[in-house]
Amino acid sequence: MPQKGHSLTYAKLVAAMFFWGGTWIAGRIIAQELSAPLAVASIRFVVTALALAGFALLTGKGAPAPKTAREWGVVSGLGFFGIFLYGLCFFFGLQHITAGRGALVVALNPVVIVLAAWLFGHERMNRRKALGSAIALAGCLTVIGNGNPLALVEGTVGIGEWLIVGCVMSWTAYTFIGRMATRTLSPLATTLYASLIGALLLGVAALVQGDIEPASWSWRVWTGLFFLAIFGTAIAYTWFTEAVHTLGAGHASVFINLVPVFAVLQAALLLDERLGLPVLFGGLLVIAGVWLTTKQKISLEISK
Numbered sequence: 001m002p003q004k005g006h007s008l009t010y011a012k013l014v015a016a017m018f019f020w021g022g023t024w025i026a027g028r029i030i031a032q033e034l035s036a037p038l039a040v041a042s043i044r045f046v047v048t049a050l051a052l053a054g055f056a057l058l059t060g061k062g063a064p065a066p067k068t069a070r071e072w073g074v075v076s077g078l079g080f081f082g083i084f085l086y087g088l089c090f091f092f093g094l095q096h097i098t099a100g101r102g103a104l105v106v107a108l109n110p111v112v113i114v115l116a117a118w119l120f121g122h123e124r125m126n127r128r129k130a131l132g133s134a135i136a137l138a139g140c141l142t143v144i145g146n147g148n149p150l151a152l153v154e155g156t157v158g159i160g161e162w163l164i165v166g167c168v169m170s171w172t173a174y175t176f177i178g179r180m181a182t183r184t185l186s187p188l189a190t191t192l193y194a195s196l197i198g199a200l201l202l203g204v205a206a207l208v209q210g211d212i213e214p215a216s217w218s219w220r221v222w223t224g225l226f227f228l229a230i231f232g233t234a235i236a237y238t239w240f241t242e243a244v245h246t247l248g249a250g251h252a253s254v255f256i257n258l259v260p261v262f263a264v265l266q267a268a269l270l271l272d273e274r275l276g277l278p279v280l281f282g283g284l285l286v287i288a289g290v291w292l293t294t295k296q297k298i299s300l301e302i303s304k
Contacts, residue, residue, distance in 0.1 A: 006246070013243045013255050016236035021262025023232035024099035025270050026224035031094035033221055038206035039214070040225050041087040045199035047229035052192040052238070063189040074181045075193045082174030082237075083198025088205070089166035096160025100273050103263030105164040107140035107286055109256040112172050122176075123248055132292035136257045139285025143260075147278045178241050187241035195233065257286045 030037050056063040066072045094102055111133045117123040138149060144161065145151025181190045206212060243252040261283045267273040 009243050009246050012239040013247075013252060014258065016239040016243075017255055017258040018262045019231040019236040020256075020259045021103065021266055023228055023236075024094070024103040024259075024263040025266050026227045026232065027090055027094045028099035028102070028267070028271065029220050030224045031091050033218060036206070036209050036211035037091040037095075038087070038202055038209055039212045040217075040221065040228075041091055042199050042202035042206050043214075044087075044225055044229045044233060045083055045195040045202065047226065048233040048237075049192055049195040049199065051230055051234040052188060052195065055234075056188055056192070061186070061188060063186065063192045065189070066185065066193060071181075071184060074177055075185070075190065076197055077177045078174055078181060078190065078194035079197030079201065081170045081177065083194060084201035084205070085170040086167050086174070087198070087202055089163045089170065093160050093163030093167065096158060096163070098267065098273050099271060100260070100264040100267040100279065101144065102160065102164045103260040103267075104140055104143045104279075104282065105161050106167055106171070107136065107257055107260045108165070108168045109171055110254045110289075111137045112168055113175055113256075114254065116172055116176065117248075120176075122179075123251075128292060129254075132254070132289045134289075135292060136254075136286050136289025139282040139289065140257075140260065141282075142285065143264075143279050143282030145278075175244060179244050182241060182245040187238050187245065190241055191234070191237045195237075254289075257289055261286055 030040050034040065053063065055061075066075050090102075097105075114123070114125070114129060114133050118125040141149040141151070144157065148154075148156075151157055178190060181194075240252065243255075246252075264273075264279055264283060
């Protein structure tokens with residue numbers, strides 16, 4: 001692929017990580033203001049699907065529906081793991097912990113995905129990738145434990161962190177299922193139909209949970225909802241799926257290490273969450289891990 005194509009893919013990937021960093025701020029606001037946030041989660045993905053459908057019509061790219069049982073099964077898997085299950089863990093987790101800390105737990109994503117890609121024979125493991133992942137993981141654990149990298153394994157973290165760990169596991173499943181989906185479906189169609197299925201599942205869960213009163217939602221909740229739908233989902237999910245298709249699951253997912261960095265910075269600016277030295281140190285380790293893991297491939301692209 002030409003250098004320009006890869007450069008654009010990397011730019012979109014970084015932008016998607018910035019938007020995902022912002023989803024933690026929006027999610028924290030919604031989770032704090034609403035005791036039953038699943039209706040917001042469902043509406044988020046309905047709006048996402050409408051935005052994607054509108055984009056497909058305006059650009060003429062189209063988003064043909066899955067045709068085979070296999071394609072519907074793959075898209076349903078995306079909707080269940082990446083939208084429904086992730087949404088449950090995301091919003092309920094943010095009722096217990098701050099946006100920055102939640103995002104830092106999700107920094108475990110690249111390590112889990114790279115290891116899974118290696119274990120299942122999808123991608124090769126090498127010293128550079130292993131070292132970069134280890135450094136990023138050390139940074140994540142250092143911040144979670146406020147200076148104690150063993151806090152997670154020692155069991156001294158709360159239910160909020162464990163719920164966000166559920167996000168990690170569901171996102172790992174989403175990443176690999178997404179790679180299968182893009183073999184026959186476009187990233188746009190994949191995200192569109194997964195959003196519809198996920199919205200349906202979340203809507204059913206919201207009805208079971210009850211306490212749905214959209215008229216009482218504040219402007220902050222509605223703003224957060226539309227940010228989540230348009231930037232955090234419609235754009236970011238599609239760009240991430242494109243990157244997985246182009247760069248590979250393990251390589252693209254390493255960039256998820258940038259999400260907690262962006263989230264912590266935005267949380268400090270918008271929510272006045274304190275940015276202590278452990279967070280700064282852990283964030284630097286995360287950035288170093290991303291740089292080390294991607295250094296060789298990016299250098300090769302520039303030299304072409």
